[in-house]
Amino acid sequence: MAGNTFQVKSCLNRDLILENLDFTHGRPASAIPTNPRFISEFLAEVDCGLLLDIGHAQVSAWHLGYEFTDYLKSLPLDRVVELHVHAPRCLPGQGLIDEHLPLRPKDHDLIRWLIEHTPVQTISLEYGGAKEFQGDPERNSKAALYEQLVQLRTLLDRA
Numbered sequence: 001m002a003g004n005t006f007q008v009k010s011c012l013n014r015d016l017i018l019e020n021l022d023f024t025h026g027r028p029a030s031a032i033p034t035n036p037r038f039i040s041e042f043l044a045e046v047d048c049g050l051l052l053d054i055g056h057a058q059v060s061a062w063h064l065g066y067e068f069t070d071y072l073k074s075l076p077l078d079r080v081v082e083l084h085v086h087a088p089r090c091l092p093g094q095g096l097i098d099e100h101l102p103l104r105p106k107d108h109d110l111i112r113w114l115i116e117h118t119p120v121q122t123i124s125l126e127y128g129g130a131k132e133f134q135g136d137p138e139r140n141s142k143a144a145l146y147e148q149l150v151q152l153r154t155l156l157d158r159a
Helices: 002-012 036-046 054-064 068-074 105-117 142-158
Strands: 017-019 049-053 080-085 087-091 095-101 122-125
Touching: 002 036, 017 036, 017 080, 036 049, 036 068, 049 054, 054 068, 054 080, 054 087, 054 095, 054 105, 080 105, 105 142, 122 142
Parallel strands: 017 049, 049 080, 080 122
Antiparallel strands: 087 095
């Protein structure tokens, strides 16, 4: 995997940032690339930044049995360049899954903390989803999107 990353960096002649994955229910092998130690060691080896997806981190922490703050602090936060922000969903029999739901107050607190404790340069709101969710008001509400953008702007203005 590192060899492919080096090849891409060489071809592009640019720095890369790599996104943390989320643990996938029913796929035990996903425990390896979502392990904070693996993420830290891999990013150090290939000298890449981290695109920290907070929904993915919450899902992975839950499935790997970490307290979320312990999981988060185990990641290479000094390499965070970009944040993807959204909320996961808890489903019976599956636990937390990546759903790109509206941000919650605790997500705003987390974003604020990450702005203060990482060298983050970019924040991307991930809300909504694929075409099959267009009728789902929890996933594709223009009002909810607008409200989240206003809340993020307010949070950033205060940072």
